[in-house]
Each structure stands twice: as C-alpha cells, then as structure tokens.
Amino acid sequence: MKIKCPDGSVKTIDWCRQCGKCLPKPIKDSLLHGRERETKPREKPRFGVTKVVANCLRSAYYDMTEEEIQDLEKLWVFSRGHAIHEFITRTLGEEEKEIFVEKKFKHFDLIGFVDAIHKDIIYEFKTTTNIPEKPSESHVLQGQAYYSMLPKEQQEKISKILVVYISLNKIKQFEVPIRDITNFLEEQGNMLSAALKMKIPPNKELSWLCNYCSHQDICDKNGEYEVHNGNGNSKEDTKQSKITQE
Numbered sequence: 436m437k438i439k440c441p442d443g444s445v446k447t448i449d450w451c452r453q454c455g456k457c458l459p460k461p462i463k464d465s466l467l468h469g470r471e472r473e474t475k476p477r478e479k480p481r482f483g484v485t486k487v488v489a490n491c492l493r494s495a496y497y498d499m500t501e502e503e504i505q506d507l508e509k510l511w512v513f514s515r516g517h518a519i520h521e522f523i524t525r526t527l528g529e530e531e532k533e534i535f536v537e538k539k540f541k542h543f544d545l546i547g548f549v550d551a552i553h554k555d556i557i558y559e560f561k562t563t564t565n566i567p568e569k570p571s572e573s574h575v576l577q578g579q580a581y582y583s584m585l586p587k588e589q590q591e592k593i594s595k596i597l598v599v600y601i602s603l604n605k606i607k608q609f610e611v612p613i614r615d616i617t618n619f620l621e622e623q624g625n626m627l628s629a630a631l632k633m634k635i636p637p638n639k640e641l642s643w644l645c646n647y648c649s650h651q652d653i654c655d656k657n658g659e660y661e662v663h664n665g666n667g668n669s670k671e672d673t674k675q676s677k678i679t680q681e
C-alpha cells in the first residue's frame with residue numbers, strides 16, 4: 436500500500452510515518468499500523484468473500500492487481516468503522532465474533548470473517564454515513580455467503596441472517612433470506628480466477644457505484660472483453676437468476 440498525501444503526491448508508508456506535516460503523530464501511527472502486509476504467492480488464488488460478492492468483479496480484479504493507494508481520510512473511515520465494530524461486539528465471547536470461515540473450490544479458496552454469530556443469528560455489521568432504505572445486494576450476499584460457508588451442522592441451527600447498518604446517530608437491522616449460494620460463489624470465483632490467470636479484467640459493470648470506485652481511471656482506459664461474464668444479461672439479472680436456481 437502507498438499513501439496519497441493531501442498535496443496529491445504518493446508516498447511510501449515509511450515516508451508518511453516519518454513526515455510530521457498533516458496529522459498528529461500518534462493518530463497517524465495508529466492509522467498506518469499493520470498496513471504493510473505482504474500477500475504470499477499461492478498455488479491457487481485465495482479470495483476474501485467481499486471480492487466475489489462485490490457489485491463489480493472488475494473492481495475486485497483491480498483491487499488484486501493494482502497497487503493500493505489510500506489517502507489518510509479513507510484510512511480514518513476504515514479505522515473508525517473497526518473501532519465501532521469492536522465496541523458493539525465487546526460483550527460477546529471470543530468464539531462468537533470475527534469467526535474465520537473457509538471453503539475450498541477447484542480453482543480458488545474462499546475465506547472470510549463473520550462479524551458475529553450469537554444465539555444462532557449471523558450478524559453482518561456495516562458502518563455508514565446514511566442508513567439505507569434497504570440493504571445493498573452485496574451486503575445481503577455477504578451474509579448469505581457466510582451462511583453457505585459454515586459447516587452443515589452449524590448451518591442447520593442458523594435461524595436468521597441480519598445485516599445491521601450503524602451510523603453515528605442511528606442503528607437499523609434488516610433480516611435477509613437464509614440461502615445457500617455456494618454455486619453462485621463458485622461461479623463468481625471462477626470468473627475472477629480466470630481473469631487473473633489470463634490477465635484480462637472482467638467486463639465493466641456500470642452503475643452509480645462507479646462514481647465511488649477507486650479504479651475508475653484505469654477502468655475507463657481499458658477496453659471490454661467478452662470472455663468472462665459477457666452472457667448478454669445485466670449483472671443484476673445474472674446474480675438473481677443464478678441464486679434462484681440454487
């Protein structure tokens with residue numbers, strides 16, 4: 436990861452840590468703490484759940500192939516979200532929060548951390564500026580993905596999946612349908628693996644979310660290819676029909 440300075444220049448984490456210009460040192464040290472993680476080369480790719488349920492697989496592809504450049508304001512938003520997660524789960528037992536789940540597929544492995552499972556309810560917490568009217572599709576899929584990745588005996592006990600949005604002044608929960616979406620996860624993961632192997636980004640999935648995408652520049656510069664998800668359907672149709680079949 437590299438850091439984008441308020442003046443627009445891009446610096447290494449080490450440089451940013453030494454520089455005392457923009458933020459008090461303890462705050463900056465805390466924001467940069469643990470951000471230098473290296474990813475190890477693997478025999479087959481390993482994806483986090485959020486990559487395969489992303490609104491746009493092309494964006495997930497760029498997350499994994501382009502150097503990550505973040506500004507300190509974004510890191511503050513992540514860190515604040517993390518602090519809120521810690522607060523709202525502090526009365527839960529260690530075994531009830533940040534539960535690691537993994538599912539191995541032929542071409543990739545899928546991993547994730549369930550925010551919490553308490554009294555047989557899966558919780559997915561989302562910090563946000565504005566509470567939405569309904570949960571976003573990728574958040575619904577994320578909750579369902581965690582359900583799908585649990586061992587069968589634990590799956591059978593799950594009574595609800597809740598997506599909980601938390602803003603600075605409000606909390607709202609949404610119950611989402613319990614659904615095993617393993618086939619959908621495999622299909623998405625296969626498309627992402629193929630794209631990485633061939634070094635060809637998946638097709639654009641244009642939506643209003645492009646306005647907030649950190650890869651918009653490179654996405655605009657690169658063309659479209661038909662090999663990955665060019666089945667003529669929109670992404671929404673594709674997701675819904677795949678999941679309905681499961």
Ligand code: SF4
Nearest residue numbers: 491494640645648654
């Ligand atoms: S700009 Fe839009 S289409 Fe391009 S990668 Fe980002 S979300 Fe996907």
